[in-house]
Amino acid sequence: xxxxxxxxxxxxxxxxxxxxxxxxxxxxxxxxxxxxxxxxxxxxxxxxxxxxxxxxxxxxxxxxxxxxxxxxxxxxxxxxxxxxxxxxxxxxxxxxxxxxxxxxxxx
Amino acid sequence: xxxxxxxxxxxxxxxxxxxxxxxxxxxxxxxxxxxxxxxxxxxxxxxxxxxxxxxxxxxxxxxxxxxxxxxxxxxxxxxxxxxxxxxxxxxxxxxxxxxxxxxxxxxxxxxxxxxxxxxxxxxxxxxxxxxxxxxxxxxxxxxxxxxxxxxxxxxxxxxxxxxxxxxxxxxxxxxxxxxxxxxxxxxxxxxxxxxxxxxxxxxxxxxxxxxxxxxxxxxxxxxxxxxxxxxxxxxxxxxxxxxxxxxxxxxxxxxxxxxxxxxxxxxxxxxxxxxxxxxxxxxxxxxxxxxxxxxxxxxxxxxxxxxxxxxxxxxxxxxxxxxxxxxxxxxxxxxxxx
Numbered sequence: 001x002x003x004x005x006x007x008x009x010x011x012x013x014x015x016x017x018x019x020x021x022x023x024x025x026x027x028x029x030x031x032x033x034x035x036x037x038x039x040x041x042x043x044x045x046x047x048x049x050x051x052x053x054x055x056x057x058x059x060x061x062x063x064x065x066x067x068x069x070x071x072x073x074x075x076x077x078x079x080x081x082x083x084x085x086x087x088x089x090x091x092x093x094x095x096x097x098x099x100x101x102x103x104x105x106x107x
Numbered sequence: 108x109x110x111x112x113x114x115x116x117x118x119x120x121x122x123x124x125x126x127x128x129x130x131x132x133x134x135x136x137x138x139x140x141x142x143x144x145x146x147x148x149x150x151x152x153x154x155x156x157x158x159x160x161x162x163x164x165x166x167x168x169x170x171x172x173x174x175x176x177x178x179x180x181x182x183x184x185x186x187x188x189x190x191x192x193x194x195x196x197x198x199x200x201x202x203x204x205x206x207x208x209x210x211x212x213x214x215x216x217x218x219x220x221x222x223x224x225x226x227x228x229x230x231x232x233x234x235x236x237x238x239x240x241x242x243x244x245x246x247x248x249x250x251x252x253x254x255x256x257x258x259x260x261x262x263x264x265x266x267x268x269x270x271x272x273x274x275x276x277x278x279x280x281x282x283x284x285x286x287x288x289x290x291x292x293x294x295x296x297x298x299x300x301x302x303x304x305x306x307x308x309x310x311x312x313x314x315x316x317x318x319x320x321x322x323x324x325x326x327x328x329x330x331x332x333x334x335x336x337x338x339x340x341x342x343x344x345x346x347x348x349x350x351x352x353x354x355x356x357x358x359x360x361x362x363x364x365x366x367x368x369x370x371x372x373x374x375x376x377x378x379x380x381x382x383x384x385x386x387x388x389x390x391x392x393x394x395x396x397x398x399x400x401x402x403x404x405x406x407x408x409x410x411x412x413x414x415x416x417x418x419x420x421x422x423x424x425x426x427x428x429x430x431x432x433x434x435x436x437x438x439x440x441x442x443x444x445x
Contacts, residue, residue: 010369023413024418054376
């Protein structure tokens with residue numbers, strides 16, 4: 001039986017992260033790692049922050065966008081597991097590495 | 108008889124009170140309608156007939172015979188304290204109403220102007236002028252702190268105490284003690300070299316007979332402490348119907364204002380920055396420590412973001428690179444809030 005995916009946090013993870021990212025309402029440093037090593041980039045938003053970031057814009061889009069009620073580890077893992085079971089990640093192209101120049105474009 | 112004395116000269120002592128030299132020797136005891144007090148220890152024999160919670164019922168002149176007078180022994184008198192309280196409160200009230208912020212150059216200018224006008228109008232001597240200036244300073248800091256934490260609380264204080272017709276000097280002193288305790292946490296001064304320079308010649312000009320020549324700024328210990336701890340433009344944010352300080356949590360491992368990868372984004376549509384929060388105890392509990400932001404460099408601002416209304420983010424005022432943003436973040440000043 002195929003092993004469920006795991007979450008990789010590029011900025012690392014500590015318990016207090018849940019507090020910070022729940023407040024922020026988004027987390028954009030997460031990758032889903034499959035058993036075969038494939039990596040998929042995901043982006044978690046809660047509805048409030050999504051609305052704020054959208055502002056008066058016409059649309060907002062992000063590869064691997066997943067909307068959660070609350071951005072914490074438990075919700076992220078729950079959502080990713082369900083989506084994996086439904087084959088959600090088959091629609092995406094896996095990444096070779098978590099190193100991504102676009103990720104750090106503003107830094 | 109040995110030890111007996113007789114003095115037929117002027118019978119009144121300090122504050123116009125009757126001397127009772129027969130009780131403890133010449134000049135050692137005064138009496139008035141509501142008290143007998145020992146001039147050496149500054150303590151009254153009887154309990155204060157009009158006591159106040161924060162002042163000992165045995166205290167005379169609130170322990171400060173220079174600042175206060177009390178001719179009858181029942182009511183401290185210093186109308187300037189009440190005026191100082193009302194001046195500070197009026198400025199806070201106005202700024203709150205017009206959402207102008209409490210600690211900025213405009214506030215400094217208004218307070219300076221008000222104090223100088225008052226000194227000139229009332230022809231205060233140098234000592235009283237300094238006391239008045241310090242009183243306004245203390246009240247403004249204390250009331251400003253209250254107003255920042257809760258505008259409702261300030262409005263209650265303003266309406267029920269400061270603009271209460273029964274406000275007298277004693278109540279003002281109680282308020283002063285309370286507000287100055289608050290002020291100690293928030294030492295901000297509207298007084299600077301400019302105000303001192305403006306006041307000294309003005310005051311000196313009123314009293315040419317004493318031959319006063321301005322030599323140095325008027326500062327007592329409180330003022331000096333304030334001047335050495337200037338915290339102008341302390342960032343505050345609107346929260347829960349009032350104003351609040353803003354804090355950054357820290358775990359002791361990472362630099363306080365280090366951006367994480369992907370944390371900063373600035374587009375026409377979306378602005379993301381560094382998290383800060385109004386809830387200092389919560390930050391301390393979760394992160395281990397919290398620091399109050401005491402100064403934000405020009406080019407940065409604080410905006411509310413996320414569903415938690417106490418959560419804010421520090422972002423640039425215009426689009427800049429990540430390196431430029433980090434450089435500005437590195438210039439933020441803080442003080443420990445724990």
